[in-house]
Amino acid sequence: IVSVAGICAFRDPIAAGANRAMAVMYQNTEYLWLDAALESGGKPWLNPYSELAVQYITDLMNEARSMGYQQIWLSGVQFPTPAGRNQANYGATNGVSEQQRLAALIDQWQQQDDCWIVYPLEVASGANETLTGGPVAQLGIHKLAVQASQSLTEEENAQLEAAKAAASQYLGVQSGQTF
Numbered sequence: 466i467v468s469v470a471g472i473c474a475f476r477d478p479i480a481a482g483a484n485r486a487m488a489v490m491y492q493n494t495e496y497l498w499l500d501a502a503l504e505s506g507g508k509p510w511l512n513p514y515s516e517l518a519v520q521y522i523t524d525l526m527n528e529a530r531s532m533g534y535q536q537i538w539l540s541g542v543q544f545p546t547p548a549g550r551n552q553a554n555y556g557a558t559n560g561v562s563e564q565q566r567l568a569a570l571i572d573q574w575q576q577q578d579d580c581w582i583v584y585p586l587e588v589a590s591g592a593n594e595t596l597t598g599g600p601v602a603q604l605g606i607h608k609l610a611v612q613a614s615q616s617l618t619e620e621e622n623a624q625l626e627a628a629k630a631a632a633s634q635y636l637g638v639q640s641g642q643t644f
Contacts, residue, residue: 477510485497490553498554513555542582543567571604586613609636
């Protein structure tokens, strides 16, 4: 038995609300950007370009390790959902694309041998590249876990081959089963 700590990286409304320096902001204002209207349950996100947010996630990972967890599974290693994202302000990006930023962070976090990156099937298969700035296969993931709740179609299986081939280790999880 391997103990696993699941940490959601950037989709963390509590931390984003607690420290605005770590959050995605609305345009050029001091207001938090929300992934939907507030009355529809919109939530703020951590900013992948914020070094403070990255350090916060790294600290959570280290804390989980110190508690005895043998593996860290990071989900939410992505940019916010597309709805209203054109109004999001990430601050200074220094010309680094979204895909380049995620690739650098994934590399940093996977320097520790115990870190897995978890994506839902729609992201890992390439059906939704807006969240990662491009194909998951180009993020340099060493340990990739893909979650699916349904059986895979032939097309989805074919799309996953590139992501699987790019990762050193791969694990697919479907409703608690491996595929």
